[in-house]
């Protein structure tokens with residue numbers, strides 16, 4: 001029943017999208033009449049992905065060639081996007097744009113081009129989708145070339161001044177395409193339901209290195225020109241770019257680390273288990289398909305923990321914690337080489353198929369390398385976060401967001417990026433595994449990747465594949481519908497407990513009772529005196545070794561502390577534990593607890609944290625927590641004003657909502 005309802009919703013959105021498109025106020029430099037019956041007809045049949053205007057069912061890009069000049073003075077990309085199209089009788093090709101200035105559109109192979117008519121539709125009211133670029137083409141057109149430049153409304157690109165980079169010598173640039181931001185720097189059909197290969201020639205200032213989600217250089221070029229090729233078909237959100245004063249360190253023949261010089265050695269040490277992670281993933285799910293696997297440590301403003309751009313994962317510098325305690329993020333991004341990059345969600349409503357599988361595989365890789373107990377620890381931590389998020393979704397204006405299959409009609413697809421897709425998705429697979437047994441589950445997941453590699457998949461299709469290949473042959477009844485199409489977490493969801501975390505909760509209980517578990521305690525013991533029968537009394541100091549616990553254990557300790565705890569005690573605790581100076585994961589937990597306690601002594605350190613990190617996972621909840629108290633809200637607003645220039649638009653836009 002829920003399925004039918006959701007599908008209906010999707011259809012009605014397509015219809016409303018269609019009506020909207022039919023009502024477009026078109027403007028153009030080379031005008032095609034808005035009464036043109038061919039144009040409106042082609043728009044009518046094309047609307048499919050609720051987050052793209054493109055008519056990929058009729059005609060779609062098979063290969064994209066980019067020729068771009070990266071200009072740091074103007075913070076602009078200038079160039080041309082050459083699209084080689086599928087064979088089609090279509091009379092129009094529709095692309096997504098968002099903020100670019102389109103100079104001209106031509107058709108034909110390079111050197112034999114002639115100008116084509118095009119129109120640009122009106123921006124949607126919320127400026128989420130951008131605008132359709134509708135090009136009139138003769139039937140059978142093979143090449144469409146769009147000459148353009150980016151503008152200051154380009155949300156994907158983050159331009160960083162030299163003085164705000166790690167090396168301080170050169171400026172820096174990176175892109176973030178997911179979910180629908182690639183259209184802000186490349187005019188293209190920006191739907192995950194289409195796959196394309198690409199090549200690119202980039203001209204950057206001399207002395208800088210350019211990298212893309214493609215085959216990459218290991219050294220800087222002498223003239224600032226770089227050529228890239230991605231020979232395997234990928235969805236548009238995975239086209240990525242970064243330019244800076246970057247160096248490379250190989251970890252083995254097929255993987256390595258890129259970073260700005262001051263970070264390079266630290267990152268290589270932090271990620272030294274990467275070759276083993278790739279081996280572990282291959283032994284579970286078959287060969288790694290992409291050849292090279294490299295990681296680039298991004299600028300501190302990078303809004304996510306990591307982004308799985310193929311061949312070149314972007315990673316947040318906060319993951320380089322110094323103790324390898326956060327490397328599960330690397331395992332996660334690597335897992336995307338199968339789930340997401342090889343088999344891709346067809347629309348953002350099916351986002352859980354990318355992320356649920358990825359969290360599931362991430363835990364399996366962590367288990368292979370570091371054992372079941374650590375993987376259980378990660379599971380329990382994430383489960384806690386899921387339960388918290390489910391509570392907040394249930395009381396929000398969109399309680400339906402706790403379904404795995406989403407209905408994001410008319411909304412920003414980023415709204416679907418919650419723990420539901422990630423953790424509820426992973427718990428669905430873990431519960432399924434517990435029901436069918438690991439051996440059958442592994443064979444099934446491997447077969448799924450084999451069947452759908454380099455294709456896109458939607459929930460309904462996955463459901464059919466699951467029934468046919470796992471549930472029916474083994475006579476297993478499973479509440480799949482409930483997991484996919486109903487809100488909340490089903491009753492049969494697996495419970496995973498970590499013994500290590502139980503110990504941390506017992507420490508928290510002692511703290512809550514008023515005991516100071518960190519203070520040194522003077523104790524007495526009897527020691528033998530050399531050459532004598534008698535023993536001698538000796539006093540010594542005993543103290544909890546805070547270094548003996550990993551980040552996830554301290555997270556649990558902090559989350560288990562009662563809010564009735566005295567703020568003076570928190571300040572005292574920090575003198576022993578140095579939570580306020582620990583890695584970003586712990587700093588975040590520490591600041592959150594102190595904000596909730598209205599402990600304003602943390603403000604100086606909190607301000608530095610909010611200015612120096614741009615990862616949305618940390619800063620958004622901190623701003624939200626501050627906004628609860630009027631005086632803190634005003635203080636937070638002033639910090640945001642100062643810090644926002646250093647945030648990527650993804651973080652900046654989310655935080656702006658807090659202050660509206």
Ligand SMILES: [Zn+2]
Pocket residue numbers: 332336355358
């Ligand atoms: Zn992911």
